Amino acid sequence: MKLEQHQITSHNERLFSRHQQQLAYVTTEIQNSALILQKLTDFQIGIPSWALGTGGTRFGRFSLGGEPGNIEEKLEDIGLLHQLNASSAAVSLHIPWDSTSNVPAIKAIASQYGLNFDAMNSNTFQDQPDQPQSYKFGSLQHVDKAVRQQAIAHNIEVIRQGVELGSKALTIWLADGSCFPGQLNFRKAFQNTLESLQEIYAALPADWKVFVEYKAFEPNFYSTTVGDWGQSLLYANKLGPKAFTLVDLGHHLPNANIEQIVSLLLMEGKLGGFHFNDSKYGDDDLTAGCMKPYQLFLIFNELVEGMDQRGMNHTKDLAWMIDASHNVKDPLEDLLQSVEAIMIAYAQALSVDRAALVQAQAENDVVRCQEILQHAFRTDVRPLVAEARLRAGAALSPLTLYRESQVRKELIRNRGNKTIATGL
Ligand code: LRH
Ligand code: MN
Ligand code: MN
Secondary structure (H helix, E strand, O other): OOOOHHHHHHHHHHHHHHHHHHHHHHHHHOOOHHHHHHHHHHOOOEEEHHHOOEOOEOOEOOOOOOOOOOHHHHHHHHHHHHHHHOOOOEEEOEOOOOOOOOHHHHHHHHHHOOOEEOOEEOOOOOOOOOOOOOOOOOOOOOOOHHHHHHHHHHHHHHHHHHHHHOOOEEEEEOOOEEOOOOOOOHHHHHHHHHHHHHHHHHOOOOOOEEEEEOOOOOOOOOEEOOOOHHHHHHHHHHHOOOEEEEEEOOOOOOOOOHHHHHHHHHHOOOEEEEEEOEOOOOOOOEOOOOOOHHHHHHHHHHHHHHHHHOOOOOOOOOEEEEOOOEOOOOHHHHHHHHHHHHHHHHHHHHOOOHHHHHHHHHOOOHHHHHHHHHHHHHOOOHHHHHHHHHHOOOOOOHHHHHHHOOHHHHHHHHHOOOOOOOOO
């Protein structure tokens, strides 16, 4: 389903005068609002193909209805999000959850909606029906070379599919690790994993990147073979210039200082991209910014500062992706909320008075440093984010328009009430 242009226009007309008042106020408050608007317009966030259906938990799943049953319908849903917010121009696929058997058709649908293919994800954390070897005791780390070879071949196949679609990166997340002390020789596991990654790296096209995603826990609960940013960085450094670390916000031990990690990875030129989400306990995969919006802002503060220092392009030089899963919300509404939260944090970080902060830091004026950051965080930049959307032909309030146009009802009418999206 697609929205008609007149639906967006009449929605915007209704909200316009209120929006104008709010915008007038914020543009007097923020010095560099023109620059922020331009950066917000350019900024695009990749939507994970696995977030478009209700995720469920291991205790159950409650179908929402109207969920996409194949990649074509997933692209249709992301196209709708992009129509609403003009900031969701990419999809991140997960193989084999997504089947790319009909590449020309998939590409045609993607270009019809103005979508690109962000990083491809491989899956060696589940056994597939016809595969000869099992990943029960790991994949790239496995003690048995035949298992490692199978996992390597899968990753190379994912690269091949990505090349056909026009993607430029592979994200590898491994469930590899151990559940009990003594189960694994850590060094052997590391070395096996490195050798396996080297074979995958050798298959990367010249203009591709590989992202090594780390996670401290789950499904293994004693050790994880790519357990933190240090281990991921070790692999990335040993692999070479096309290898980078990917930060998933939910993959750290409690209270980790993620913004400091981001700052140092940027300094080393080894930050590849993000999986945005939020969490209270573990890898909760909740809506970005729903629990710790200040942390999200602090992360963006480091990103803006570090990328500007290195002369990086805010939009193109990192892979910005969401990784979320929804149990009680309409996933499309949730994704609209996540994108909005990310854009807000980005705009706030862009509004930080950088020169004043540098000076306050040099003078060890701790109070002033805090005031500068919190002033930016506490300024309501939502009218700027809305204005960027308006200029791009999207909706002033995407969520309101989504509900007004009864999108879910229409999707249920088209796809049925008992639907299961492929994925988690
Ligand atoms: C692992 C993870 C990884 C997977 C996705 C489904 O927790 O974050 O990125 O590919 O979830
Ligand atoms: Mn992830
Ligand atoms: Mn995760």
